[in-house]
Amino acid sequence: MTTQVAIIGAGPSGLLLGQLLERAGIATVILERKSGDYVLGRIRAGVLEQGMVDLLREAGVSERMEAEGLPHEGFELAFDNRRARVDLAALTGGQRVMVYGQTEVTRDLMAARQASGATTFYEADEVALHNLESDAPSVTFIHQGKRYHLHAQYVAGCDGYHGVSRRTIPDERLKTFERVYPFGWLGLLSDTPPVTHELIYARHERGFALCSMRSVQRSRYYLQVSLDDTVDDWSDARFWQELKQRLPNDVAQQLVTGPSIEKSIAPLRSFVVEPMQFGRLFLVGDAAHIVPPTGAKGLNLAASDVSTLYRLMVKVFEDGRTDLLERYSEVCLRRIWKAERFSWWMTSMLHRFSDEETFEERMQLAELDYLTGSRAGLTTLAENYVGLPYEALE
Incomplete structure (x- = not known):
């Protein structure tokens, strides 16, 4: 079996x-x-950045997003029992974000893949990558008991942090940067109307909280919790009670509660590997980098990697520009590190790091007070939130 590009991983990237x-x-x-x-x-x-929305349109998979997605021109920061709105559109010349769940993005892309007739193997076992530094890389795998040997010109590793792609690269060829945060996010999904029509990022002495949504009738809420906590520790009643305590009083009074559809706890970490390529293997998304969810950059960073690799492959196959192959990591990593900085900054500003009153706590409050009172500060926040521009290859 032969192809031009073998893609490892059928997630959204x-x-x-x-x-x-x-x-x-x-x-x-x-x-x-x-x-x-x-x-x-x-x-x-x-939450999809403007750049990812434009990329989905370019890919021809935006019809349902345009009909069902929720364009947002702002969001709120809450602290000291008050709220401050960040007007994204006014601060960025009309840019905004789109609330449209990753599950729905994946569903749209699956449908488009099936309609195209292109080959996808789900439940592929024992996937292994070979000869990546040669002109003839290949992938072996087992599907429904049959062993396959796939010959490709290039391989894209879109298989996440635990996937085989990054683990195939010799350790001595990669440099790893990582920060693990001392807390996690407990997320609850419910068929209840969102408490407001825009997202609220709340800093509270009891810990961070986020009010988000998937549609006008489906809400997604998050609480900062200890890494020792489990989902079983948090009944729906306890979750709603704690969320109300962390929100400004006027917001808490409007909160509509209901049974959870799903609850899960995710640890927070920052992670980057350099470089993002090894011979003819290119790492994409979580295979190469992870950000804390504060600021909603994970999926969006994967999309910017995809945009870079897609445009690179077009230049290689259409124009023979193999000289550009070495630029993939350089171009991707510039944007990745800026997004890592933004996610780290948002996380550091909004989360509780100690049970004691500390210097850092006072700095958080001073930062939020300054930020929400400064147009320059709000512009910096807004520019990063809607997403920095995608960089051209040349």
Whole structure:
């Protein structure tokens, strides 16, 4: 079996890359170790940057997003029992974000992949990458008991932090940067109307809280919790009670509660590897970097990687520009580190790091007070939140 680009991973980044390449006439095969239903069952991000929205339009998969997504021109910061709105559109010349769940993005991309007739193997076992530093890389795997050998010209590793792609690269060829935060996020999904029509990021002495949404009738809420906590420690009643305590009084009074559809706890960490390529293997998304969810950059960073790799592959296959291959890491990492900085800054400003009153706590409050009273500060926040521009390859 042969193809031009082998894509490891059928999450949103792998599917989006495949969709863009297929539309450009570049053949792809996607391998995914999980089932399609499992991939769709992942509850993940729901805030899309302007750049990702534009990329989904370019990929021809934006119809349902345009009809059902919720454009947001701002969000709120809450602290000291008060609220301050960040007017994204006014501060960035009209840019905004789109609230549209990662599950729905994946569903749209799956449908487009199936309609295109391009090959995808779900539940592919024993995936292994070979000869990545040669002109003839390949991938072996087992599907439904049959062993396959896939020959490709390039391989895209879109298989996440635990995937095989990054682990195939020798340790001595990578440099790792990491910060682990001493808390996690407990998320609750419910079929209740959102407490407000825009997101609220709340800093409170009891810990951080976030009011988000998936639609006008489905809400997603988060609480900062201890890494020692489990989902079983948090009944729905306890979650709603704690959330109300961390929100400004006027918001808490409007909160509509109900039974949870899903609850989960995710640890927070920052992680980057350099470089993001090894021979003819290119790492994309979580395979190369992870950000804390504060600021909603994870899926959006993966999309900017996809955009860079897609445009690189088009130049290689259409124009023979193999000289640009070495620029992939350089271009991607500039934007990644800026997003890492933004996510680290938002996390540091809004979360409780100690049970004691500390210097850092006073700095958080001073930062929020300054930020919400300064147009320059709000502009910096807004520019990063809607997403920094995608960098051209040349």
